[in-house]
Amino acid sequence: MTGGEIDLEQEYVAALYARLDALREEAAERLTAAGSREAAAVWRAEVARLDAVEQGLCFGRLDMHDGKRVYIGRLGLFRDEGGEPWLVDWRVPVARAFYTATAIAPDGVRRRRRITTRGRTVVALNDELLTPDGAVDEGLVGEASLLAAVTAERTGRMRDIVTTLQAEQDRIIRHETDGVLVVQGGPGTGKTAVALHRVAYLLYTRPRLRTRGVLVVGPSRVFLDYIGQVLPGLGENSVVTTTIAGLRPDVEISRVDPPGTVERKGEAVMARRLATAIRSRIRAPEHAVEVEFEQQVLRLDPRECGRAMHQAEHTGLPHNQARLVFQREIAEVLARRLIEDMEAIVLTDTGEALDGGSPDGRLSEADLRALAAAGVVIDHDTGPKTMLDELDRIALRNSILADTGVQAALDVLWPPLTPERAVADLPGERADGWSTADVPLLDEATILIDQAGGHATFGHVVVDEAQELSEMDWRMLMRRCPTRSMTIVGDLAQTGSPAGTSSWDRVLRPQVRDRWRLARLTVNYRTPAEIMAATADLLAAHHPGTPPVRSVRSTGVPPWRLGTARADLISTIADLAAAHTEGQLGIIAPSALIEPLAAALSLETAPDLTGKVVLLTPEQAKGLEFDSVLIADPAAILGASPRGHNDLYVAMTRATQRLGVVHPGPPPAELSALRELEAKRCRAS
Numbered sequence: 001m002t003g004g005e006i007d008l009e010q011e012y013v014a015a016l017y018a019r020l021d022a023l024r025e026e027a028a029e030r031l032t033a034a035g036s037r038e039a040a041a042v043w044r045a046e047v048a049r050l051d052a053v054e055q056g057l058c059f060g061r062l063d064m065h066d067g068k069r070v071y072i073g074r075l076g077l078f079r080d081e082g083g084e085p086w087l088v089d090w091r092v093p094v095a096r097a098f099y100t101a102t103a104i105a106p107d108g109v110r111r112r113r114r115i116t117t118r119g120r121t122v123v124a125l126n127d128e129l130l131t132p133d134g135a136v137d138e139g140l141v142g143e144a145s146l147l148a149a150v151t152a153e154r155t156g157r158m159r160d161i162v163t164t165l166q167a168e169q170d171r172i173i174r175h176e177t178d179g180v181l182v183v184q185g186g187p188g189t190g191k192t193a194v195a196l197h198r199v200a201y202l203l204y205t206r207p208r209l210r211t212r213g214v215l216v217v218g219p220s221r222v223f224l225d226y227i228g229q230v231l232p233g234l235g236e237n238s239v240v241t242t243t244i245a246g247l248r249p250d251v252e253i254s255r256v257d258p259p260g261t262v263e264r265k266g267e268a269v270m271a272r273r274l275a276t277a278i279r280s281r282i283r284a285p286e287h288a289v290e291v292e293f294e295q296q297v298l299r300l301d302p303r304e305c306g307r308a309m310h311q312a313e314h315t316g317l318p319h320n321q322a323r324l325v326f327q328r329e330i331a332e333v334l335a336r337r338l339i340e341d342m343e344a345i346v347l348t349d350t351g352e353a354l355d356g357g358s359p360d361g362r363l364s365e366a367d368l369r370a371l372a373a374a375g376v377v378i379d380h381d382t383g384p385k386t387m388l389d390e391l392d393r394i395a396l397r398n399s400i401l402a403d404t405g406v407q408a409a410l411d412v413l414w415p416p417l418t419p420e421r422a423v424a425d426l427p428g429e430r431a432d433g434w435s436t437a438d439v440p441l442l443d444e445a446t447i448l449i450d451q452a453g454g455h456a457t458f459g460h461v462v463v464d465e466a467q468e469l470s471e472m473d474w475r476m477l478m479r480r481c482p483t484r485s486m487t488i489v490g491d492l493a494q495t496g497s498p499a500g501t502s503s504w505d506r507v508l509r510p511q512v513r514d515r516w517r518l519a520r521l522t523v524n525y526r527t528p529a530e531i532m533a534a535t536a537d538l539l540a541a542h543h544p545g546t547p548p549v550r551s552v553r554s555t556g557v558p559p560w561r562l563g564t565a566r567a568d569l570i571s572t573i574a575d576l577a578a579a580h581t582e583g584q585l586g587i588i589a590p591s592a593l594i595e596p597l598a599a600a601l602s603l604e605t606a607p608d609l610t611g612k613v614v615l616l617t618p619e620q621a622k623g624l625e626f627d628s629v630l631i632a633d634p635a636a637i638l639g640a641s642p643r644g645h646n647d648l649y650v651a652m653t654r655a656t657q658r659l660g661v662v663h664p665g666p667p668p669a670e671l672s673a674l675r676e677l678e679a680k681r682c683r684a685s
């Protein structure tokens with residue numbers, strides 16, 4: 001590339017930055033002058049959006065066969081209002097060819113130019129000529145930018161990949177489906193990256209989504225921190241991110257359930273069990289129920305109770321709300337009875353004291369008390385039939401409802417419930433704190449007991465590491481997404497949770513029937529071929545039908561294993577970590593080893609992704625990546641749960657450069673083909 005070309009592009013890019021600066025200045029002024037909170041929020045978001053695009057504002061150019069030239073960047077810029085676009089946003093249709101055009105299907109493109117900038121300076125240009133014979137410009141490397149991106153040292157924070165998106169990824173990002181899109185792909189195929197870029201794409205192309213909201217669900221807080229900069233970097237700041245348990249921030253997690261319990265609690269049948277258990281709290285009486293109100297004993301016969309219960313249940317309202325309907329029905333019955341009694345006394349009017357009436361044939365003391373409690377003032381001079389008007393009747397019914405004695409009698413028939421109580425009373429449950437597997441149960445119970453739809457909902461939901469969700473988790477999530485517009489990404493060969501899935505159809509069909517589409521990603525951008533080859537036995541043994549993903553590069557560095565005595569395991573890992581110099585090292589160990597390893601490595605037990613050495617379990621490592629990975633005690637990882645083989649697969653596929661495995665005793669059969677390192681040569685590289 002000639003220096004002259006770079007100078008020309010530099011001039012163009014500098015002008016784009018000048019325009020960006022002008023827009024920023026204007027947005028900042030509008031923010032200062034904003035007259036309302038709403039206006040301030042709009043301009044604050046605009047300032048953030050303009051700030052976010054500083055790095056790599058413009059990263060590409062398309063020269064079309066018809067002579068047009070299109071510059072592509074992180075946002076659209078116009079030289080002046082109504083004029084030709086100066087820079088087009090990567091999400092507009094015309095930019096698509098930047099990611100998908102090939103020599104065979106050039107889509108009107110003659111030349112694709114990648115523009116690399118450092119700060120505001122253009123440092124490199126890479127051109128591809130998309131001529132029918134596939135010839136490329138001299139001295140240019142087609143995949144140079146991609147390879148530079150995938151081999152760069154990791155920082156503990158995911159970066160966006162907008163400059164190097166590949167065609168199979170772009171197809172998913174722009175997929176037109178309104179319903180559920182499932183993206184299945186092996187490790188490192190860019191599922192997370194693609195899901196986040198799809199969010200940015202959807203927010204851009206469907207602006208109404210901004211008001212309806214987008215939710216991104218990830219497997220852990222550490223993971224959410226890891227991906228936290230990607231969307232802001234794409235100019236999108238308004239997305240809510242959470243873990244599945246975080247959907248109910250009011251539930252404090254203080255317990256870890258054993259695998260069998262996690263599996264059991266995650267099954268969809270729990271929803272039915274919960275509903276049945278709640279329903280069973282309602283007890284239709286076999287004999288008449290006596291209710292005391294203002295020292296009168298009123299009798300309710302079982303048929304009256306049954307009818308009131310039926311009417312309440314018929315409303316379809318949650319338990320506690322239907323209970324109020326039941327109580328109102330019963331109060332109506334009781335009020336009617338009281339009124340009939342009172343009016344019967346007055347109507348006899350024989351001068352006799354009847355049925356507790358006073359000697360002058362009027363109301364008894366108890367009747368008067370009941371009426372007084374209802375705020376009904378009796379005018380003894382008025383005729384008996386007009387004694388209680390409609391308002392009096394309502395007041396009487398309300399005072400019956402408010403009476404603690406009546407309440408106590410009705411609570412035996414239809415007790416009030418809390419979601420916590422309902423879940424804690426399930427067979428096999430405990431009331432001494434909650435586990436993450438309890439969260440969807442509590443959420444389900446909330447719906448059944450207190451409120452239908454009191455939670456926030458979203459216009460689009462993204463689920464990452466979606467293979468980990470239980471059937472109960474899916475139910476909870478679907479309630480947050482009434483439109484069922486979702487992007488679900490995951491890998492069935494990486495399922496670790498005992499309640500997770502091995503079939504997308506099994507978890508999605510009950511929710512959306514066949515209204516979901518499957519897209520696949522096939523190229524691994526993270527893990528070099530040498531490491532993927534080392535996982536082949538593990539994958540073949542446990543997922544015989546799953547094709548291995550193709551690595552985009554090889555490093556020439558084979559992964560290794562090192563045998564050690566059990567007593568030396570911790571010190572061996574500590575020595576390897578101390579000797580490690582190249583990039584970030586992830587040490588992945590079974591949970592039983594986290595404490596002793598943290599002590600030996602002077603680390604916290606909670607993983608810190610900004611550290612040079614990060615210690616974590618396979619579960620915590622989900623979705624993350626490191627320059628080098630060291631696995632401690634693979635047999636323990638395999639044996640820790642029924643899906644230990646998937647956990648080991650996850651652990652082995654986290655490295656972008658180097659992988660080592662330290663095993664006390666003989667290696668697991670699946671790893672025996674790894675190159676064995678002699679103890680004295682043991683280094684993490």
Ligand SMILES: Nc1ncnc2c1ncn2[C@@H]1O[C@H](COP(=O)(O)OP(=O)(O)OP(=O)(O)O)[C@@H](O)[C@H]1O
Nearest residue numbers: 149161164165166187188189190191192193525623
């Ligand atoms: N087109 C691309 N250009 C540059 N880097 C890419 C590209 N696609 C993926 N990557 C990088 O590859 C790595 C793996 O991507 P990502 O984490 O999205 O994969 P994944 O499929 O979610 O992996 P896993 O299932 O193993 O967690 C990331 O560092 C990502 O930035």
